Amino acid sequence: MRVTRSLTIKQMAMVSTVTLIIVSLFILLQLFHFVQQRRLDYAQQMESVALTIRQPLSEAVLKADIPLVERLLATLKLSGVIARADIVLPDNIHALHNEFILEKPVPALVSHLFELPVSIRIPLYSPERAMRGPLALLVLQADSARIYQFIRVTVATMLIAYLLLALMLTVAISWCINRLVIRPVRHLALALKTLAPEDLIAHQLPLLVGHRDDELGQLIMAYNHNQQTLGSIYNEMYCKASGFALPSLPNEALFLALIEQHSKSVENAAPLAVIVLRVETLQETHTLVTDDQRNILLITLVNRIRDCIDASCVLAQINHSDFALLITRDSHIFRTMRLARKMTRKLTQPVTLGQFQLHPETSMGISLHEKETPHAKELLNRASSAMMSAHYHGKNQINVFRTGNGDG
Template identity: 55%
Template sequence: MRVSRSLTIKQMATISGVAVVTISIFIVIQLFHFVQQRRIDYAQQMENVAHTVRVPLSQAVLKADISQAEVILNSLKPAGILGRAEVVLPDGLQALHTDFEPAKPVPEFIAKVFELPVQITVPLYSVEPSNPKPMALLILQADSWRVYQFILSAVSTMVTTYLLLALILSVAISWCINKLIVRPLGKIANELQALPAQDVISHQLALPSLHRNDELGMLIRSYNRNQKVVESVHDEMSRLTTRFALTNLPNKALFLALLEQHLSAVADGEIFTVMVLRIETLQDANGVVTDEQRDALLLTLLEKIRGCIDDATVVGQLSLSDFALLVKRANNPFRAMRLARVLLMRLNQPVSLHQMQLRPVLSIGITQRAASQTTAQDFLSRAASAMMSAHQQGKNQILFFDPAMMARAHKRLTQEHDILKGLAEGEFRLFLQPQVDMRSGRLVGAEALLRQHQPDGSWALPEELIVNAEEIGVIGSLGRWVFEESCQVLADWQKQGIVLPLSVNLSAVQLREPDMVTHLRDLIQKHRIMPGSLMLEITETAQVGEPEKALRLLSELQQVGVAVALDDFGMGYANLNWLSQFKSLPVSKLKMDRSFVCMLPHDDTMVRIVAAIAEIVGLDVIAEGVETADQRDWLLARGVQIGQGYLYSEALPVASFNQKYFAPAPQA
């Protein structure tokens, strides 16, 4: 390695720069002092000259002897410092003046900075005591060119002198720094540069005699102490190498490298999880079981860990009893906590070890990505810190590094339990809201809406229930229940000869489930649902995901006799680009979002846009949230004929819906 810019050059440049700036400031201050002193000297000399001619000049002016006054003024020409002499009356009118040789011009900047020219004014008094007021004023002005020459001479002298002094000081200080710091550091750097690889761990630096008690000596002693620690750690790692080779897992350095690689590959804000597991039984087994028994226990526990994770999870071994997991698909606290509980349950199971029963005990620490600038070492340190906190709380504990994440994970676990319990105990029901031909008021369809029984006895859909169900992974169970209930409603209608389409919301998360189409096919065949009677409204709670997979699944839905509608058209993912991905599918309807309808009749821009798009692609439009007659009339004027909203009916229980729309009319 070649040194391109040595410390010697850098220190000399720094010292010289500081010296030049300091000396420049000093020169400016001293120059102003010298010039001011010269101004005072000139003013004093001109006052002395003025006092020598004051009395005779006053008498000549008093007698109005102009020739005598001019002779007196001309006598001042030999005074070399003067550049102007004149007599003016009290009202400022010039009475007499003397012609001096034209003064050489002085730069305007110099004259302004140093207040040139220097000038004094002396009053000429009457000789009579009864008239003390001045009859005229004598004005003397110094030659500015002399001052300017003095300034140039002073500047050149000071610059030459002080720059020479700065050079001497820079060389002297640089030599001292080079002797005391740069050369010892260079010697250490050369020694380390030439150090063979095999001697790196055991290498020790010699302590210079002149640097035993200063910072350089402290640096060398710290280096030697750290080298001894590294050597001892290396020996310990050598002893553990065979045990790490047994599991064939990445060690701490390799795990950190893999984590750093994953950090650079994922997008900013993308969430994943890092876990640290300490299996305390592996530590407690030291001295109790043989090496072969401990190896068998280690492999057994590792096999259990691998049985709980997917192929995308990276497992590393940090020490004999500590393991690290990079869980790429645990993108929220709930999923991380659920995986940690599965690991805890599996690893806590008794292990038979050569006629010995062991129940492993472990502590788990979890952290999730909080900021894009977090490093791999920060992630691992946070997870390890959470693991140590869990260990201090007792056996078999799980802790997040962030307490807020811990609270959110427990909240999600509670929500999962509540939703599954509600399904089992009948706390969910389907309500139906009619879809009406707004021209005639005729019923043309219905939408199935999910409702949950509330503590006050009412039925409502809690805010964020669907979003939470998607995040915690129970949307599949909830969606299958809705499908089954909807198909049962259709089957009951068909038995009565009622042919009416029923719309059901489909979450994008459900769309990605591999068995969703199979489940729908089985339900349609079981209840003998007529093709097209069941319509799935694709919602935008989450992104659809891979377009090719979504297109394939929707094509399969078409084959099993399920129609598709685009819900909340014009909002979020349900936009023109989203529609373009599905233009090859037989989408039968567009549902206009209620936020567009509620702006009618004041703003119909979005209504006209959606209606125009539907006309171009040849699809019917269902307007949601129709609540007033004015909204209905505006929609009809824009070609939207099917409406759904409180103007016609709120969502009703299935029995009430059937009674209202399908019960036979009473006979007269």
Template identity: 50%
Template structure:
């Protein structure tokens, strides 16, 4: 009797499927965690930059010195992860901005999922700031979304390669353990049963697998041997009963004078 599908293939498929689903969940969780960490890091850096230029920008806006405002904003160009730096006047009627190069596009679905771009707005007040005073303008800084996109892609690639390699290692390791623990003893039992001659079926007893006397495989072998013993006893009892009936029905021979 040939096997169409081995338990090795079935259990390896099951283990691989469970490992892939579980590790995919871990990949998604860790990816969002790492992206959120990078978002927080960018936000802190944007706030640090904004507070470093807030006072000179507020003074330039208060004086109406547009050239000075644009010069301060242009000084932010060397900051690699910045893509925009704007000063928005009250009412958003006029905006002064730095001459940053055009930002490379990012997939719209990815921007929605990861809430891009990362942007902060810091109000600019005249110094000294009076209580309940309105801001002179608002400084808006924005991080480069394409850099964030590159970080997401590289992090996802690293997590995908690492975890799927881990899934492969786990599948092979679990398969090897289950083969040694279950499949090989089962194959030994199957081979022993297939090798039993027909005339010795009733007298045959399985050999208990080594190291499996106290588990389910050992119980299976003991149950098989017990059933074989009971079956042989039943056949023996039936033969004895049939022989007794035959002897009782046989008439006694007449004695010859």
């Protein structure tokens, strides 16, 4: 299966998206803060300028000296931030209006978000304090175009700065994630992808350097533990299905399959021979010894049998006391009998189990794979029949199954 969308691309896209969202929030927060500061600065400047002409402007309004009022208002133009000035009477009547600069249009959304234009109201009181309320209000309005230009410059500057910061953060975070997570995961995926089918059960992943105490290390250790458990279960099931667990020998079903396989591959060669041997001692001591002692006795007997045979022979366990031996090379009757006598001498040697000393007794039966080519089951049954005949003839006897004459 090919990787169509790499984790590197996915994590870079995710990191970039999250970084851009966070950067956008920072830009908005700082932009509103900077604009609010600029609004306060303009308001303080207009208030300072208005206070310098407040007293003479109040006297001029009281005397209704319009030319003097206009000259005083004209001095406000020098501040550079005031776009217009109005004299408003208490009844909200605009008595005088003066525009210092031609205001440029500002987008309605910007005006709504940042509450433009910035304006202040300065009350004008009578010098004699004869009136309770103010004579009029001096309304000053800042140049919104200047604030809009400040917003554009600020946004452009922060965008360039924060986008560069976002790019550096994305590259740095992506490199760290790629090194800490994606490369090890890719290494593990490659190791599992190239795994041979015969290594599936016993496969173990190597513990990565630097990841022994993190989640990847836990993942690898859990995988290896599960593989060990699976291997144990598989071996146990295999032993139950194909052999005995303790001496690691094939069972009867697997032994018959091996006979069929060898009989088909050596049709024109020397005949096969099957020996079935029974260790009487394994039956007689079943209730006299412990399980551990029985296991020691069983392993000892199996090792003695293996000492007598070579790699061309196949040893199997039929039941708890019977064994079968398939001879695939030099299986003539004389050599087979010589092997059987050798195993009898070896197996009947004393075995010491703690305070007990046992003298094993055996019975052996031999059958040959002849030209009529009997089935594997028939060949095993003939050897078993010959073994039973040897058993009835006495201790440590060997009998050969002969066609036509029965057991001989």
